[in-house]
Amino acid sequence: MTAIGWYVHHHGHGHLARFLAVRPHLDARVVALSSLPRPTGLPAGAEWIELPRDDHDEGEGAPALASPTAGGSLHWAPLRHRGHARRLAAIAALAPELDAMVVDVSVEVTALARLLGLPVVLVAQPGERTDAPHALGRRLAEAIVAPWPTPAGDPTGSPFEHVGGISRHAGRPRTAAARPGTVLALGGGAHDPEWTALVAAAAGASGRTWRIAGAGAWLDDPWTALCEAEVVVTAAGQNAIADVAAAGARAVVLPRPRPFAEQRATATLLGGLGLAVVADDLPDAGGLERLVDAAAALEPDWTGWGVEGAAARLAAVVARVARTGRVAA
Missing domain, CATH: 3.40.50.2000 (Glycogen Phosphorylase B;)
Incomplete structure (x- = not known):
């Protein structure tokens, strides 16, 4: 063999x-x-x-x-x-x-x-x-x-x-319908305190229901959470984006500083395809809430991501x- x-x-x-x-x-x-x-x-x-x-x-x-x-x-x-x-x-x-x-x-x-x-x-x-x-x-x-x-x-x-x-979720049937007013935040933790503080502030000031999944709140299988979220807030890592694409989710993408501008390149491609709301810089809590509003109005066709x-x-x-x-x- x-x-x-x-x-x-x-x-x-x-x-x-x-x-x-x-x-x-x-x-x-x-x-x-x-x-x-x-x-x-x-x-x-x-x-x-x-x-x-x-x-x-x-x-x-x-x-x-x-x-x-x-x-x-x-x-x-x-x-x-x-x-x-x-x-x-x-x-x-x-x-x-x-x-x-x-x-x-x-x-x-x-x-x-x-x-x-x-x-x-x-x-x-x-x-x-x-x-x-x-x-x-x-x-x-x-x-x-x-x-x-x-x-x-x-x-x-x-x-x-x-x-x-x-994505490990490619081809999985949806396990839930998107629930209006819900936000899933992927990422954060001790390795990214700016992200963690922003998401906590936005969740505390929002009229929406936020769920935070990442370092310190890791979900072994986030599929149902991805399906249920009206909007997903995520960094621009390759696997996170592929998982969002597999779920067909509306998304706010906040690229984080990485060597060789890795996440910036992915975010630029996403923005050019109109698949997500992309921020150039990390916003404040009010700015993130406005980005979530904009993403909730999207109807993204993720088939072009090729999952x-x-x-x-x-x-x-x-x-x-x-x-x-x-x-x-």
Whole structure:
């Protein structure tokens, strides 16, 4: 049986959610590699290797001070860091058993896999990624998958294969009708105090009923909450937007500061398609209430975000690169 490695970046929940959505569409042995602990609900037949961390001080000094970018050639490869060495060694040890590697996301893992002779499917992220490490990763990959729809004016010959937004909720029947006057806020927590304070202030001053779901109030399955909300207030992360699209929800999108203006790029695409009310900057509570009013009047057609079939399309790219020719229905 064809064997595929899948590197799952540990930051946030989105990379893991994408893997879990695509895995059932792959007719292959799939081995996930990540710093994350083995998740609950891993599909039958999927293997999980928990990698050593490479961002902790193991008594050798802070890795951020150990020339991690190699003079701007890489994003993260700290010198003389044992965790980093063990991490890459674990990936290399598995390589002889694999036919291809999916990397979501890491320039260093892309480079390692290619040096080991594995064809790489690189999962791209939006934003201004013109730096040398990103350019290196794109050159080394056999295929570059963009999990969002093709932007208008995308140049002919673009290296990206746009598969649409990938959501674990794609194809799920609605479990509730939208309830007038309800707002679901996705995100926030200790890592984003500005967002958390804004949502709390808006909820306290609003005549609507707000539900907050995010860090500190995590919902393992937010589907019913997405269906019930008249308006969803969310940041512009790829998975959050795909989930909103799967529910066909009206949305206010507040892009948050991220490296390479990642969320800004997604928000710009959403605004251009007229799918959501998008704010350039974080408003005050009254401003957010006005944005919610505007979003409640929308009738968005989310089919253009390409959620239906997106996971299978990414799986088809992986199967092609691994030369299996087989994609499970």
